[in-house]
Amino acid sequence: MGRNYFSKEQIEELRKSKYVKKISEANVRFTDDFKNEFTGLLNTGASPIEALNKLGISPKILGPKRVGSLTTR
Numbered sequence: 001m002g003r004n005y006f007s008k009e010q011i012e013e014l015r016k017s018k019y020v021k022k023i024s025e026a027n028v029r030f031t032d033d034f035k036n037e038f039t040g041l042l043n044t045g046a047s048p049i050e051a052l053n054k055l056g057i058s059p060k061i062l063g064p065k066r067v068g069s070l071t072t073r
Contacts, residue, residue, distance in 0.1 A: 010061045017057055028062070038070065 005025045006014070014020050019034035030038075034055065041051035048067050049059045059067050 004063050004065065006061070013058065013061060017055075019055060019057065028066070042071065 003026055006023070006028070011023055011025070014023050014028060019031050019037075020028060021031045022029040037055060038048075038051050041054060042048065046054065048071050052059045052062070052067065052070075062070075
């Protein structure tokens with residue numbers, strides 16, 4: 001199975017977020033603030049998709065594999 005690359009439009013959309021530290025066609029790195037807030041939301045019972053939506057990041061852009069990996073890191 002191949003890698004899921006971001007389109008130029010998706011990269012631009014993700015760059016708008018204050019929580020994106022670095023992004024390329026293949027990877028996205030989030031800030032420590034994102035990690036803390038995301039974890040806090042999960043600890044209060046939010047699902048990963050709900051947490052991403054609350055933080056203004058589209059789960060559809062990230063895709064299910066990346067969303068799933070966020071909770072294991």
